[in-house]
Amino acid sequence: MFNRNLNKNKPNKKKPNTKPYRETFLGRIFQKILGSGIPIQKALNVVLLGYLCGIVLTVCWYKYFSGNHVNTTRWCSLIILGFIIIFLSYSKDVRCVSSLSIPILCSSKGRSLIIAVAFFIAATGPTVNLFRNIDVMVSSLSCGQMQLKHALGEMLDTLKKPLIAIKDAIHNAVNDLRKVLRKVQQVLQTIQALIVVILATMKNAFAWLRNIVRMCNKEFGTPYERCMKIAQNAIEDCQKKLGPMRALCQVTQLFAMLCYATKVVDVICVLVVFVNESIIGTVMEKLQQFTAEVKKLFDVSITFDHDFYFKTTTSRELDDIKRDIMSDIHNRMKTFVLIFGWLDVVSLFMFAVIIFKAIYFRLKYLHNPGYQNSYISKEFVEIDENRRNMNMETALPLTFMEKMKYPWLTDCRLTRQEWLALSRSGIFLAISSIQLFCICFADYSLFWILAMISYYGHKERGFTIPPYITVEIDGGGFVGEIFGGIVHAFEPISQNYTIDPHTCLPLPRRPSYAHYYLIASLILFGWIFLFCQPYGLRLRHIVMRLYYPEVARQRAIWLYNRILLKRISFFKLARRKARIAFTKNKTGDNFSFLDWLRAKTEGYCLFRLILGQRKTDKCLLCGSPLNKESLVKCETIGCNAMYCKNCFQESKNICCICHKPVDYGDFSDLSEVEDSSDDPNVIHFDETDDECLIRKWNEYID
Missing domain, CATH: 1.10.287 (Helix Hairpins)
Structure with missing residues (x-):
């Protein structure tokens, strides 16, 4: 079989890449670590020791060389978080959950965390500044009204008493x-x-x-x-x-x-x-x-007899009105302020939700083979190749409708469910983006209006008294003083009105543009994660394939059988079962009518609850159902792989899960590191090239 594949690939023969490749410093370090065979536990111990040394050096530097104030709570939280991450990295399951948490950031929960952080920044920055500028605006209005009140009070006194x-x-x-x-x-x-x-x-x-x-x-x-x-x-x-x-x-x-x-x-x-x-x-x-x-x-005696009645009633003072306005604003914004005050807790909760979603996905991936299992993977193709070699029914190539429903794991095309999830998330993110934009826009607009009022208000000369004719008395003496006093007494009273608007001009607080940039960056990341959501969620399957390859193969078998069951009709299934029962040909899939009914009604929750899931064991290589006669279990302790007799014989009676690929003759999965020295002129060969495969095959035969 291997020679047949080599002959098939000879027309597409490629020359090996003999171009010198200069490795980077970090690349050489990682190659040395991987080539040295250091256990992961020992490597983590070294990392922990380096982390502790870094903490000690950082504390010493801040204590003796830095005069800046250190936020002890924040630094202690970061140090404790680092310790937790390092200690949890000793477990494979924790490393898997940590790896799954990164792609989940592209999901709705990850974007909710980003939006929660953006709203928290908006609450502590633009919203607080908006409230302060509103207070400045109300204070300016109150000051202007008080000045106007005093000026109108004098005029009102004149109106109340004409003489x-x-x-x-x-x-x-x-x-x-x-x-x-x-x-x-x-x-x-x-x-x-x-x-x-x-x-x-x-x-x-x-x-x-x-x-x-x-x-x-x-x-x-x-x-x-x-x-x-x-x-x-x-x-x-x-x-x-x-x-x-x-x-x-x-x-x-x-x-x-x-x-x-x-x-x-x-x-x-x-x-x-x-x-x-x-x-x-x-x-x-x-x-x-x-x-x-x-x-x-x-000696002069003047008597005025005048009767004029005018009454004004003021229900509240301007200071009371100002306090009422601010209290009304705070009452209306109480709900938002309460929500903004708990946004830090909400952010931590969303972070915990992301971890929980990662744990939930891992458990569902391990124990439910049908959970989000609609992608064609490498294991799926291997199963199809094995079935084709065994002259069994294959699922590839897919039909047009199946291609739309079951895309490749690395395909750019999206399924209908992914499009629906993308649209729903887009609506939520658009609403949140508009809300954040309105908060920042209101903050900057109010600041800009108050700044313009203050700028042009300082350029005004203020209120000036209109010109009027005055009479000057030349000379002195008693008579001159008498006439001078009479003339000055009859000058316009309006010259005593003094209104200085400069004292009431608002002095707004400048908004923090760093908060604007940070909020815009978070929104931009949210939109990037939105468009990367389908591919980020697919990345979870790749992560699980790396940690649990046997589970990935079982899920590929489940998807393979699902596609086959959806293709056949009831009469076709009945004919196949009759052929298997009355002939000696056992190469066909021994599906039951209940399996066929489960595959046809999997879109309905009620039928899934009634019919349950299929418990039949299947071969890891070809995906065919196994019975007591054809079942072959791996004898390695801790390995749960199961094969049919034909596939196990093709693998030279060696389990492909707990053994290396070279043991059962599969060189396509090999990844060797040749010459990991510091020589910058090292030459690497493409291991997938035909000449390289032939050379390895010859070495294996020898």
Whole structure:
């Protein structure tokens, strides 16, 4: 058989590749490891030792040479995860599950993990920044409304009291007049004080004279009285001395008449009293009257009688409105915030789901041969070749419908189930991508709007007072100050309104573009994994073939029999069973009617539950059902391979599962490493070439 295949392949003979091939450094290392025959346990021990040394060196470097803050929790988690991975790698089953977890990333669960991580990043980055910018926007609006409220409050006061402007102007003018009056009053008080001092001096002088006169009059009498007293004494003395001639003493009466001249002195004394009481008192009274007239001149009393009723009612303050807006936003986003807060837990859960899916696929692959078994593999082709060599019915070539339903494991064509799964996953991923895009777009749009408002707001000059005509008073003095105060009092009140919008401009927080790039990268990876989903899921079958080749062959046998059973009809199956029963030809497949019914109704869950699965043993090489007569079991401990007698004889009575291919003459599965030295000019030959196979066959015969 081997020579026949060689002759068949001679027309397509290829020359060996004699081009020198330069191996890489890592390639030479792996070749040396594989060629040295080091057990996997020992290699893992070396890896563990290197891992521990790396941890020690890293800790020392961070402690003594790096001044940066180290996230202890994160580093401890990574170290523990590394230990777990290394320790679990000692088990073949764990290595198989770890290898299966990588292709499962292309499935819906893997994309769910990626999308969960993307949403977690969106929750901790753009969403938090969006809430902060909303708070900045509401604060800016509240500040502007407060400024507008104060400005409108002054205008509202003017509207509520139409004469308030005139009233304020007149009050200002009156205040200016009072200031001028105080200055005039100070001058008049100074003049009054000087006049009072002069009058007081004169009054004191006349009072002194009056006191002197009063003292003289009190001691000696008035000049008239003293003169009359002297004249009376002279008459009495004359009458005493002349006696009978007292008539001559009447001449002295003339002297008494001269005493009337002294009345002038009495008039002078009375003048002193008159000047002191009448003149000075009148001057003081007139001065007081003048001061009172000047005071009345500047004394103004204005009375306003106006009735206007206007009432405004404010239910809530602007700060309360701001808090209500933010609380309403937080209440509406409470569900999303809760979900985003648990996204890290969800991510860990999805990671655990991926591990669980890998374990589930491994168990179903090992114990259920029909689980996702619809791909043509290498084992399937080998079974078909063996059956063709044994002149049995073959499944290849497939029909057109079978090619659509059972593609090759490495084929680019997709089945209908794969297309449906791809479309459903695409819809989910598109919705998630749109949601993430909307979150990032809303965050950046709000930042851009607030930044534009702040940028152009700082370029504005603010609110300016409209121009108006003013009157300037030249000159000084009391009158100038009076008119100046009146003019300034009637200037427009609007010049006192000050609104500075710069203090209320929003200062938004810049978004983290690194989060945008990371989210976009995760979405891109999600779409890449989506398009690679069918091929990634097929990769699981390749991984299981490498770890469990005997199970892969059993699954290929199951698929082979399934295709054959689906092809035959009931009458064809009945004829074959009759031919096997009444003839000596045992090369046909001994399928039962129950097997045929299972194959026809496998698409219905109820029939699968009722009919169950086929328990008949089959040959690993040709896939034909085995009975007690044709069954041959491998005698190697731990090997469960079963063959029919014909296939076991073709394999030289050697099990192809627990022995090397060279033992039973199959050189197509050999993979030798020749000359693993460091020679860069080493030459490798293609082992599948005909000349190489002939050389190996000759060496084997010798």
